[in-house]
Amino acid sequence: MTSQLATLVAVLIFPGGLFALVLGLALKGADRRVAARLQGRVGPPLVQPFFDLIKLGFKRTMVPTEASETVFLAAPLVGSVAMLIGAALVPIAGVYAPDTQLGNLLVLLYLLAVPGICLMIAGSASGSPYGAIGFSREMALMLAYEGPIVLIVAAVGMRTGMAEGHWVTFSLTEIVRYQQTHGWFLFDPILWPAVAAFAFFYPANLGIVPFDIPEAETEVLEGPLLEYSGPALGLFKVMSALKAVVVLGLGIALFLPLPFTGPLAFVGWLAEIIVLMLVGVTALRVSAGRMRIDQAFVFFLKWPLLLAIASVAAVALAAGGLS
Amino acid sequence: MTFINRLKDFAVKSPWLYRINGGSCNGCDVELATTACIPRYDVERLGCQYCGSPRHADIVLITGPLTRRVLDAARRVYDEIPDPKVTVAVGVCPISGGIFRESYAVCAPIDQYFPVDVNVPGCPPRPPAIIEGVAKAIAIWRQRL
Numbered sequence: 443m444t445s446q447l448a449t450l451v452a453v454l455i456f457p458g459g460l461f462a463l464v465l466g467l468a469l470k471g472a473d474r475r476v477a478a479r480l481q482g483r484v485g486p487p488l489v490q491p492f493f494d495l496i497k498l499g500f501k502r503t504m505v506p507t508e509a510s511e512t513v514f515l516a517a518p519l520v521g522s523v524a525m526l527i528g529a530a531l532v533p534i535a536g537v538y539a540p541d542t543q544l545g546n547l548l549v550l551l552y553l554l555a556v557p558g559i560c561l562m563i564a565g566s567a568s569g570s571p572y573g574a575i576g577f578s579r580e581m582a583l584m585l586a587y588e589g590p591i592v593l594i595v596a597a598v599g600m601r602t603g604m605a606e607g608h609w610v611t612f613s614l615t616e617i618v619r620y621q622q623t624h625g626w627f628l629f630d631p632i633l634w635p636a637v638a639a640f641a642f643f644y645p646a647n648l649g650i651v652p653f654d655i656p657e658a659e660t661e662v663l664e665g666p667l668l669e670y671s672g673p674a675l676g677l678f679k680v681m682s683a684l685k686a687v688v689v690l691g692l693g694i695a696l697f698l699p700l701p702f703t704g705p706l707a708f709v710g711w712l713a714e715i716i717v718l719m720l721v722g723v724t725a726l727r728v729s730a731g732r733m734r735i736d737q738a739f740v741f742f743l744k745w746p747l748l749l750a751i752a753s754v755a756a757v758a759l760a761a762g763g764l765s
Numbered sequence: 766m767t768f769i770n771r772l773k774d775f776a777v778k779s780p781w782l783y784r785i786n787g788g789s790c791n792g793c794d795v796e797l798a799t800t801a802c803i804p805r806y807d808v809e810r811l812g813c814q815y816c817g818s819p820r821h822a823d824i825v826l827i828t829g830p831l832t833r834r835v836l837d838a839a840r841r842v843y844d845e846i847p848d849p850k851v852t853v854a855v856g857v858c859p860i861s862g863g864i865f866r867e868s869y870a871v872c873a874p875i876d877q878y879f880p881v882d883v884n885v886p887g888c889p890p891r892p893p894a895i896i897e898g899v900a901k902a903i904a905i906w907r908q909r910l
Contacts, residue, residue, distance in 0.1 A: 474809075484810040490779065493812055496772055497779035497823070500910050502847040504820060663817035671820035671847040 449530075449541050457538050457691075458530030465712075466683030467491040469690075469719045476724045491683065498676035506669050508569030517567065518670070518677035521560030525684035528553040532614065532691035535622060535699030536707030539615040547595055547612040554591070554647065554688065557681050558584045561656065564678075565666030576665020579735045580656035586742030587646045590639045593750035597636045597757050598627060598696050604761040614692075618699045628697045632760050636753035637697055641722075642746040644689050646738070649682070650723055652730040653738055661732075690718045777907045778812040782899070783822030783846065787839050787875065789829025792889040793856035797826060801892035808896060811903070819845040824902045826895075827881075830858035830865045830873040843879060849909035851902040853883045855895060860884050 452458055471488040478485025487493075505511050531550045533539045558580055565577035596610065602620045603611035611617065627633045646653035657664050667678055700710040733741065782802065786794055802808050802815050816822055819842050831839060843852075854875060857863040862873035875881065882905050885898035 478807070478809060481804060483804050483807040485807070486809050486812050487778075490812055493775050493779040494814075497776040500773065500776050500849070501823075504845070504847050659817045664821075667821075668818045669820055675821065 445541060445543065449544055452530040452538070452541065452544070453527055457532070457534055458526050458528075462526070462529035462684050462687045463680060465715070466680075466685075466687045467495065469686055469716065470683055472716065473719060473724045473727075476720055477728050480724070480728045491679070495676050495679055498679070499673055501672035501675075503672035503674050504669075506569050509669065510567045510569075513563060513567040514669075515674060517560045517564035518674050518681060521557040521681040522677050522684065524553045524556035524560075525681050525688055528688045529684055529691070532688055533618050533695050533699075534691070534708065534711050535618050535695070535701070536703040537711065539618075542613070542615075547599065547614050547617075550614070550688075550692065551592060551595060554685075554692075555584065555588060557685055558647075560681070561666045561678075564670070565656075568666065568669035570669050572663050572668045573666050576656045576668075580666065582735055582739050583646055583653065583655060583742075586739045587643050587746070590742065590746035590750040591643050591647075593747070593754055594636045594639050594643065595696070597633060597750065597753040600754065600757045600761070601627065601630070601633060604757070614695050618695050621699050622701045626698045632756045633697075633753060635749040635756065639746040639749040639753065640693060640696065642742070642749075644693060644722070645726060646742065647689050648686055648723065651727040652733045654732060655735045655738055658732060686719065686723075687715070690715050690722075693718065773907065773910045776910060777903060779814075780812060780823045780899070780903050780906060781814045781816045781821050782808070783816055783819050783825050785825060785827045785839050785842055786835075787827050787829035787859065788832030788835045788871065789856065789858065793828040793858070793887075796889040796892055797828060797855055797895055801895040806892050806896060808899065811896075811900070813899065819843075820847060822846045822850065823906060824851050824853060824899060826853045826855050826899075827859055827875060827879065828855045830862045830868075830871040831875045831878065832871050834870075836872050836878065840878060849906060851882050851906045851909070852879050853885060853898050853902045854879075854881045855885045855898065856890060857886050857888045860886055863888055 455461060470491040474490060475485045475488055505514055528550055531540050531545055562577045562580045565573035598617060599610045599612055602617045603609055605620065621627055628637060649657055657667060667675065670678060694714050698714065700707055702710055784798060800806065825846055854860060858865060858873060859875040862871055865871045883898045883901045885894055887894055
């Protein structure tokens with residue numbers, strides 16, 4: 443009973459739910475502010491995403507007559523809930539370790555695919571041609587980046603698992619604990635291809651320039667989100683804020699968890715996630731142009747996939763050399 | 766009740782802009798879309814965001830004398846914008862037709878077709894005037910929320 447209560451708290455309050463939502467929206471606000479400064483503007487206040495969300499709550503939700511209403515309204519809800527649970531599956535080194543009952547890295551991988559699928563469903567259910575274009579682009583992009591992420595996770599899991607004396611581990615907690623004693627995987631040359639592949643994966647997953655092709659405002663008018671208004675659009679904003687926390691949190695857990703415990707670990711984790719957001723997301727998105735979908739598709743099937751395969755092979759060979 | 770009002774005070778800080786070009790000569794559009802709304806004057810500091818979809822919009826800015834060709838399309842797009850919304854007419858054309866006045870091809874003044882809340886006269890209006898128009902529209906929008 444107490445473990446169920448703890449799981450509920452983890453999903454709804456900390457580190458999922460409320461905490462992840464506030465952190466995600468604050469990260470989005472910092473992103474917009476810093477992007478404006480980099481472009482020589484003043485920019486919106488840091489709490490702007492909160493204002494946006496409150497505003498969307500006061501607006502009317504319109505459902506197009508061509509849309510399939512149930513699916514149209516359910517898509518953002520499903521996506522947000524998936525990310526809510528996903529946020530509870532990401533460990534914070536020295537502060538929080540997810541309950542094994544809730545799921546492991548494989549469950550997190552499935553949950554990470556849900557927002558993309560929800561965007562696809564939303565685009566096709568909205569009955570708008572721009573939504574349909576967004577749907578096809580999102581699908582092409584997902585097909586391209588889902589392969590590398592599975593291989594990245596497999597490489598990190600194998601590296602940890604083989605060092606600990608078994609085959610492969612899919613427990614993020616174990617991966618974090620191993621790095622806390624043996625140092626970051628970021629500095630492990632065998633996993634450098636995996637780090638590089640992850641650096642290509644997360645902008646595509648978060649849908650930022652240069653890989654924001656499905657939601658390109660200037661081409662397909664935000665594609666799947668075109669027909670959404672009011673609270674339903676707000677739920678999509680919630681979903682993308684939570685996703686930023688989940689994906690960046692996953693990156694930290696896989697490659698650079700801090701070896702501290704207690705309050706220091708928590709503050710350090712916050713600092714890491716903010717730095718990753720500002721350097722990895724903001725600086726990237728203001729300095730790059732958007733790729734075409736065919737370019738992005740070929741790019742992902744070429745470099746990140748190759749790097750991820752190289753990483754798995756390197757880990758396997760290194761383990762073979764060890765034994 | 767006061768809590769709802771507090772929330773509305775926060776909500777009003779996030780006005781999203783949408784632009785309808787009603788057959789404008791593009792003079793006002795240049796002042797609006799590329800000068801007033803983008804880096805030089807940066808309306809994003811007021812929380813404004815320029816959005817591509819009418820469904821996301823709160824404040825709709827209409828330019829041009831509303832040519833007959835564009836009338837139906839403009840009215841359809843206007844109806845797609847969810848309530849509560851505020852309408853700003855930018856330039857002298859929406860008010861009187863401007864230099865196109867008494868042409869057989871234009872439907873100005875546009876307040877025959879749209880409930881205009883704020884007029885920003887000028888040919889074209891200066892960017893600070895457009896931003897002031899947006900600020901007035903935000904005050905009207907607060908009452909409608």
